[in-house]
Amino acid sequence: MFDNFYGFVGVSNDKDISSIEKFKEDVSGKTFCSGLFRFFKSDETEKWNGIVSDYYSDYLDNIEVICYDWLGRVFALSKFTNTIVFFEPGTGEVYNTDETFEDFFDITIKEYTNDCFASNFFELWYKYADEYQLSANECAGYIVPLFLSGEDTVENLEVCDMEVYWEIMRVAHNND
Template sequence: KYKDTFSVLSYDWMGRIFALEKKTNMVILFEPGTGDVYDTDADIIKFHDELISQNPIECLVSDLFEYWYKANDYKPLAYKDCVSYKVPLFLGGKDELDNLDICDVEVYWEIMMPLMNL
């Protein structure tokens, strides 16, 4: 469904992909933990300058990051890694620390794409 329709901009600490939809120039978010794809209704400038800066908790789950980071003795993530759900939320996993683990971001997406029907 999304093949050749977007350009990847970045990924975050949870392996979520932020991409630019080619037809509309709007930022979309691929969320592997929930299996959802979100349309932000914002171009890259609005997304960066307004949405992220004014809503870091909603956009980057920064509150959960702080909680996870502290619980893991402030150990930094390697560039290739993300914090993934052991059991995705859409398969009944819980949104809690015990369900989080460090994973290679490419491996995480290879596992999640078929489950998300991407």
């Protein structure tokens, strides 16, 4: 299982990954593709389930966060559909991929990397930011969110604490 994923991220895997749970244990807290995306540590998932559900209340107790990308977008497993959904705080949107956990991580992210993680935009930002390496608690967040008519440009991005970014976007979007 997940051989395509490990090949895509350039990591040799000699472990017996025979289940989704073993895969999640193996990738817990790890960063891939120069910071393009990273997986939540297992001890962070409950906290982030709450943060995401505070912003997107329709998903309260209905998701399990899995990973996040450089823009602070969170990818989660829907407990209702058993598919991957992702939450984009800078736009306020939620996207359902209609992909199972295994298909998303073993097939989709390899075939549709730019659609999943905005990899082309990441490369532009990475050069613009002098190859800055985001730490585990950081993301490149919109200075002016897209839902407030912000520009979708590297100049409208800044490095921020991801938890703070999510709270600011939640309040700005929901007017709480």
